[in-house]
Amino acid sequence: MFHGGIMVSQLKATLAALAFAASLQPAWAEPPRAVVELFTSQGCSSCPPADQLLVEYSRQPDIVALSLPVNYWDYLGWKDTLAHVSFTERQKAYAHSRNDRQVFTPQIIVNGKKSSIGSDRAKVEKAIQVTTKGRSTLPVNVIITERDGTVTIAVEETPDTTQREAEVWILPVLKSQTVPIERGENKGKTITYANVVRSLNRVGEWRGGSARFEVPLDMARKDGDAYVVLVQGTDATRPGIILGAAKGPGL
Structure with a gap:
């Protein structure tokens, strides 16, 4: 009985240790090769094909796909139910960073750097190739863990990291949202959006090395x-190239 008691105690301790270790595992272990941001609008007649393309990208484990609905087409007769002015501002800031002033829908920005027509899969894929420069993943590692109601974000540079000044952001998203559109250019259509961003929240600064x-x-x-989670360089307070990213559980 004595030895049996020791074995039971050891088994309980082992199970507890395994449970603790499991709780600290990364929420998503595969590092992404690209972040694809789609600026879209429910009032844009050319956007539904791009919205569908983003749904497809959202299913790829090595792609962080985000929908950012803008509000500047609301005057066309239908107010976008998911849009936020901060997404419009982000799109304009990207245009200023590129010095091309191109703001349109549907527009995809790849890795915070390259613009593409959001419905053109070939051009989006080309943008991914150009911005990754032959790498299979983004240059900064981002690992997410959850425990006791807290998200811990670990950021680590890799040998490929050349830029070491960035901001860390966390973006709540709706994984899937279906919207029936009653007026405007898409009247009568029901469109499903993937990974709809709800807000842009700055967590802190990263200056190279390892940080939590x-x-x-x-x-x-x-x-x-x-x-x-995004680790994104800045260019005179404007969004710059995305150095690292990670998806939370369930994405």
């Missing part, structure tokens, strides 16, 4: 059901 950041889980998922 903690965010309450409630904030990470606020108004959404999942989240994404």
Whole structure:
């Protein structure tokens, strides 16, 4: 009985250790090769094919796909139910960073750098190739863990890292949202959007090496059901190239 008691105690301790270790595992272990941001609008007649393309990208484990609905087409007769002015501002800031002033829908920005027509798969794939420069993953590692209501973000540079100044962001998202559109250019259509961003939340600064950041889980998922983390360079307070990214659980 004595030896049996020791064995039971050891088994319980082992199971507890395994459970603890499991709780610290990365939410998503495969590092992405690209972040694809689609600026779209429910009032844009040419956007539905791009929305569908983003749904397809959202299913690829090595792609972080994001929908950012803009509000500047609301005057056409239908107010976008998911749009936010901060997404419009982000799209314009990207245009200023590129010095091309091109703001349109549907527009995809790949890795914070390359613009493409959002419905043109070939051009989006080309943009991914150009911005990754032969790499299979983004140059900065981002690992997410969740424990006791807290999201821990670990950021680590790799030998491929050349830029070491960036900001860390967490973006709550709705994994899937279907919207029946009653007026405007898409009247009568029902469109499903993938990974709809709900807000842009700055977590802190990264200046190379290894760094850790903690965010309450409630904030990470606020108004959404999942989240994404981005490590993004800045260019005179404008968004720059995306150095690293990770998906939260369930994406």
